[in-house]
Amino acid sequence: MPPSKFALQTEVPGLAARRIAADIIDNVLLRRRALDDQLDGVSAHPAVKTLSDRDRALMRRLAATVLRRLGTLRFILSRLLDRGTPTDSQRAETALLLGAAQILWMEVPDHAAVDLSVRLVQADRRAAKYVGLVNAVLRRCARDGQALSEEAGQHVVDVAPWLFQRWSAHYGETTARAITAAIHHEPALDITVKANAQAWATRLHGELLPTGSIRTLLHGAVTLLPGFDEGNWWVQDAAAALPVRLFGDLRGKTVADLCAAPGGKTAQLAHAGAIVTAVDRSPARIRRLRDNLSRLALSAEVVVADADEWQHEPFDAILLDAPCTATGTIRRHPDIGWLKQDSDVAALTGLQQRLLNKAVSLLKPGGTLVYCTCSLEPEEGEQAVERLLAEETSLRRVPVDPSEIAGLDELISPAGDLRTLPNHLARPDPRLAGLDGFYAARLIKA
Known part of the structure; x- marks a missing residue:
């Protein structure tokens, strides 16, 4: 200009x-x-x-x-x-x-x-x-x-009408209004640490959440905060850090992280002792993933490829964080409701189903698949898994136990899956409350 x-x-x-x-x-x-x-x-x-x-x-x-x-x-x-x-x-x-x-x-x-x-x-x-x-x-x-x-x-509500209508239909109007109220507040900074979480919470002037993430109201350049250059932690919404916990002990297991960039979950998997292969189609996003792993001194095999076409020998576990409308991240990205349209949901469900089918084909018998999306739309979460279970008789759902997510049973759906909402994790100070909207299901291959 x-x-x-x-x-x-x-x-x-x-x-x-x-x-x-x-x-x-x-x-x-x-x-x-x-x-x-x-x-x-x-x-x-x-x-x-x-x-x-x-x-x-x-x-x-x-x-x-x-x-x-x-x-x-x-x-x-x-x-x-x-x-x-x-x-x-x-x-x-x-x-x-x-x-x-x-x-x-x-x-x-x-x-x-x-x-x-x-x-x-x-x-x-x-x-x-x-x-x-x-x-x-x-x-x-x-x-x-x-x-x-x-x-x-x-x-009125401060969200696009098509989204509010969807949320009201699926979660009820009271919850839909609670979600929109949560969007009013700029979210705090959530951090996943390698170790000594309480000490880092003190040093970063934050609080240690029940899930193990640190939440701080510090704003500004993240790169200038203590511990960043040394690779002691990475930025990751507390909800986004939960799906990896559903695998349990990963030490020595082979894990494929499909659609992996920018790499927060890849870092979790590698830090948990897994032998990780991270796959993403975007070279630019893969560069960011490599940079993050390098800073954190964590290792993974990194592959630039379309996950739904990629070929590899079977893995012990697979994490599929599928592309989606990302309506669950609307607290951090308030433009999402005004950029997306109702038709975008249907446009993405086909890709999600192809990726799920590919993930099943890459999974060893007895292996664990965790499917997740940062979407509040049931077509991209609950319904996608129900369709897969109807098609793939070799799969069974393993419900989430409250003990796996710090006893927060409000985050577990009636079917036993993980379902976080922006109005969850209430706090007296609304600036310290809330989660990204996430869905995750754990499936075992017979």
């Missing part, structure tokens, strides 16, 4: 972060571009690298807060706008969303939130005519927004 477009940013502190946040929000909602892709890597927004670390963190929080609270924000603005949201200027609407989000949920003075949103529309040719409107509406928001936010809680 030409530097001239960002010339105004250097004159007003905080404007650059807000302008980039506005671009990113527009790209998510209009162009279906993932939030994380715009923050880092080759497809990142070209101006991200011009921000200081502090402004980069602010920019990310601005974008994420709008996406977490989009339903509520649109409800509030509908009450504050006499003629509705401007239809001929996306930047005007985005400036309103950003301003209202700062007023209601961020530690930004109201006058600064209003002023910087006004400057956003001033700098946009199509939006400039709405300067007065943005100024007036956000001033009203500072006065009446909190009451309207409470009213919104009775009428």
